[in-house]
Amino acid sequence: MQAKLTTPASENKVTTGRKSFWPLILVIAACAAPMIFSYVTYYIIKPQGRTNYGTLLDPRTYPIPQLDLTTLEGKPAALDNFKGKWIFLQLDASECAKACADKLYYMRQLRLTQGKEMDRIERVWLVTDSGPIQAELLKKYEGTSVLRADIKQISAWLPTEDGSAVTDHFYMLDPLGNLMMRFPKDPDANKIKKDIIKLLKASRIG
Numbered sequence: 001m002q003a004k005l006t007t008p009a010s011e012n013k014v015t016t017g018r019k020s021f022w023p024l025i026l027v028i029a030a031c032a033a034p035m036i037f038s039y040v041t042y043y044i045i046k047p048q049g050r051t052n053y054g055t056l057l058d059p060r061t062y063p064i065p066q067l068d069l070t071t072l073e074g075k076p077a078a079l080d081n082f083k084g085k086w087i088f089l090q091l092d093a094s095e096c097a098k099a100c101a102d103k104l105y106y107m108r109q110l111r112l113t114q115g116k117e118m119d120r121i122e123r124v125w126l127v128t129d130s131g132p133i134q135a136e137l138l139k140k141y142e143g144t145s146v147l148r149a150d151i152k153q154i155s156a157w158l159p160t161e162d163g164s165a166v167t168d169h170f171y172m173l174d175p176l177g178n179l180m181m182r183f184p185k186d187p188d189a190n191k192i193k194k195d196i197i198k199l200l201k202a203s204r205i206g
Contacts, residue, residue: 052195057180
């Protein structure tokens with residue numbers, strides 16, 4: 001009589017274990033897919049015909065450095081605290097001259113124009129000195145996170161256009177914490193609005 005081949009119990013357990021492991025992998029992949037897709041779309045795939053008003057930046061070229069940031073009360077702060085949101089970022093002195101106030105206005109209005117999507121955006125003003133800030137200004141742009149920063153650290157990190165300074169621009173970080181876009185000096189707010197609409201519509205993160 002021909003002997004029947006049997007599978008040892010230990011091999012059955014290994015096979016069962018492998019089978020039960022695959023559903024977990026599939027769940028993890030499904031959760032990570034939107035974030036991976038968004039990253040690939042903006043940083044790797046660059047189809048012809050795409051137009052942006054703002055300048056797209058490669059996060060691998062401008063990784064966020066260790067920054068000595070504090071709140072207005074002097075407590076330690078970090079840009080990492082805003083991860084999970086799109087961030088409008090500007091850099092200006094505490095006296096906040098007209099160009100500074102214009103950027104605060106643009107950031108507020110551009111966020112508001114996103115309607116139900118506006119909660120996906122945070123606004124951050126990095127103040128480059130220790131001077132006082134007008135209470136009226138803080139009230140007018142309530143909701144903007146105001147932090148003090150080292151101008152040398154920030155200037156070494158943020159890229160500029162030829163002939164301009166970091167205070168001439170405002171920037172955008174994605175929800176993963178990557179510096180990803182720079183807007184020009186004296187910007188066209190309507191063109192920036194179109195950029196933001198496209199970003200929020202295409203991205204599933206933040």
